[in-house]
Amino acid sequence: MKKLFYIVGVVAVLGAVITACSDDFFNKEPQGVLSESVLATANGVEALLIAAYAELDGWAGWSVGQPWQSSGSNWVYGDVYADDAYKGTDVGDQPQINSIERYEHDASNDYLIAKWRAVYDGVSRSNDVLRVLAKAVEAGNIDADLAAQIEAEARFLRGHYHFEAIKMWENVPYVDETNTDGLVPNPGAPWDQVEADFDFAMKTLGEEPRNGQPGRATKWAAAAMLAKAHLFQQDYSAALPILNQIINSGKYALNAQFHDNFRIEGDNSSEGVFEYQASVNDGSLDGENGRWGDVLNFPYTGGPGQCCGFHQPSQNLVNAYKTENGLPLLDTFNDEDVTNDQGCTSGSPTCCTEDADGNCIEPYEIYPGPVDPRLDWTVGRKGIPYLDWGDHPGIAWIRDQNYGGPYSP
Secondary structure, three states, rough: HHHHHHHHHHHHHHHHHHHHOHHHHHHHOOOOOOHHHHHHOOOHHHHHHHHHHHHHHOOOOOOOOOHOOOOOOOOHHHHHHOOOOOEOOOOOOOOOHHHOOOOOOOOOHHHHHHHHHHHHHHHHHHHHHHHHHHHHHOOOOOHHEEEEEHHHHHHHHHHHHHHHHHHHHHHOOOOOOOOOOOOOOOOOOOHHHHHHHHHHHHHHOOOOOOOOHHHHHHHHHHHHHHHHHHHHHHHHHHHHHHHHHHOOOOOOOOOOOOHHHHHHOOOOOOOOOOOOOOOOOOOOOHHHHOOOHHHOOOOOOOOOOOOOOEEEEOOHHHOOEEEEEEEOOOOOOOOOOOOOOOOEEEOOOOEEEEEEOOEEEEOOOOOOEEEEOOOHHHEEOOOEOOOOOOOOOOOHOOOHHHHHOOOOO
């Protein structure tokens, strides 16, 4: 009898252990982590969507990389990589940009690693929205019309981030919300998927930003990105009708004054089809929403911003603003340089290019020929008013003329 009770007791214990070792036992929600089931509501999905928009400035925080390495303005990978600007400052500051500027970079470059992380963090955030949105819809926690709008905005953002990756590396993996494999093939540029995201957004979103909030994707922003994708593939016949629709919508026009683009009151104007937003004093740590990616791009030392002298315009860019009869010189603009104060060691309004002994070689004079007036809203040059900061003093705002040239961003 004792044996029988013992055997029954053992069986009961084993049954309890087996039951306890079921899937429910192992699948425990992690502590201190917000689960997707909790976020599967209208408010939760909206919060995830804001996080996806937040990556548009190219920076996900110091743990991912330095903000200037992956700036959403692409100043390193656009202007510096082309011929519009030099890295600027001096040779030893942020030396990783030097190899990018000279087309000598490789996959170990910290800047390229940071840019990769930033764009795919944006993809991941967009996919988070779509994945949790599906759960919210299934649970009946969100209105169908709102769900469609959120899906369209998230797909617009996902298309944008993949587009950024294509511009950088061309043959990149396309990652959607169903992917669980870290090894995603990249046989070619995923244009079809990117176009599908933009097309869905274009057909779903309204002409005005949702809730009247600037910075949200719209029908025409998606249309512009779709047309741009066609242009990058030289598919001009596909791009043209979309571009005509945007123009004929009547929603966009150049600002009355070019300088309006550089003033706060010019933000989100009729000239902008889609603009990522920036802010300070909004509760974020150290003003991290304030376009930190461009914080290096001010005149050096005593100039506005107090630092750091990067992103210096090139002579080639300045020369491109020369005109004749109001028109640009398409083929001959580089035949003669717009005069500059290269070599002027004096900060006085009039100075001379000097030889090694300090003797005056040639007095500096502002270029007397005709130039497009937009030049001096784009480039800081000696003796010309620099925005609202008075006349540009020349070398006093330049860290190393011999390395970065005489112009300020």
